[in-house]
Amino acid sequence: MKVLISDKMDEAGIDIFRNQEGIDVDVKTGLSPEELKKIIGEYDALAIRSSTKVTADLLESAANLKVVARAGIGLDNVDIDAATKKGVAVMNTPGGNTITTAEHAIAMMMSLTRNIPRGTASLKAGRWDKKLLQGRELFNKTLGVVGFGNIGSIAAGLAKG
Structure with a gap:
């Protein structure tokens, strides 16, 4: 499984992904929406915080995406309806902070x-x-x-x- 972490995240959080067998992690922060759109099709999972906006437009380019994981409570930066229609699971960490x-x-x-x-x-x-x-x-x-x-x-x- 290929995971993209597109927002700044504590190294301990990144290590959780890296230490799982079968998970290949890329950390690419500060991408513009256009840059993210160009590469999102390569990934099975997207881990975000609050900077990345997961829009319907972005999801159209996410051919392999299965899950969007938000390291935080709110999901206001994720178009949940568009993700649901595409069959992409959306989750957050409600007790995180x-x-x-x-x-x-x-x-x-x-x-x-x-x-x-x-x-x-x-x-x-x-x-x-x-x-x-x-x-x-x-x-x-x-x-x-x-x-x-x-x-x-x-x-x-x-x-x-």
Whole structure:
């Protein structure tokens, strides 16, 4: 099976493919849509992140393609209907970055509540605007979570702590 990895991916992820018997891996990142279209017919599988756009036009040139694997949650860069019509399976890694995303959301809330961006800007400008940087405490505050899927439920659990 011939696999094309068309987006930047951590070496550990690439090694997962390389260490499988019977899989031949090519890593070609930064391809234009036209360049990708010219070579996609050689591959059985396409591994992407968010840069590569798997369009109906691209899929027309993908004579041997059997699967598109997205290293991430969203599939908004893949034309799922066109892939389905062509018999190409589309998959993602829904749990891949949920904890990281939830932690980042909590970190951003804390950063804004404590005026960290304003403090950073103040320091970079050669000032220390202490009176403008009072911020608020999160103690005894209520967090509203819109969407209680994987990320929302993890963020709620982190906030509870």
